[in-house]
Amino acid sequence: MRDRExxxxxxxxxALSVLVFAGPKSxxxxxxxxxxxxxxxxxxxxxxxxxxxxxxxxxxEDARRIRIVPTSK
Numbered sequence: 391m392r393d394r395e396x397x398x399x400x401x402x403x404x405a406l407s408v409l410v411f412a413g414p415k416s417x418x419x420x421x422x423x424x425x426x427x428x429x430x431x432x433x434x435x436x437x438x439x440x441x442x443x444x445x446x447x448x449x450x451e452d453a454r455r456i457r458i459v460p461t462s463k
Contacts, residue, residue: 398443399437401424401434402434402437402438405420405424405434405435406438406443406444408420408423408424409444410460414447415457415458416456416457417431417432417435420435435458438458443461444459444461446458
């Protein structure tokens with residue numbers, strides 16, 4: 391089932407809202423907040439990246455870590 395307004399599924403919409411309202415998160419942080427396992431969240435984030443709704447970038451405090459950041463779209 392997809393949201394009519396956004397065209398994305400409920401899991402993606404929920405994860406995106408966390409990123410928009412709570413700020414950039416790591417994949418593990420996002421999975422914990424959304425109460426899913428990291429592999430599941432990885433698939434959710436991959437869908438959001440394909441739709442250009444989020445992007446991954448190095449964390450400011452440690453370039454080895456990745457943060458998921460919402461785009462302006």
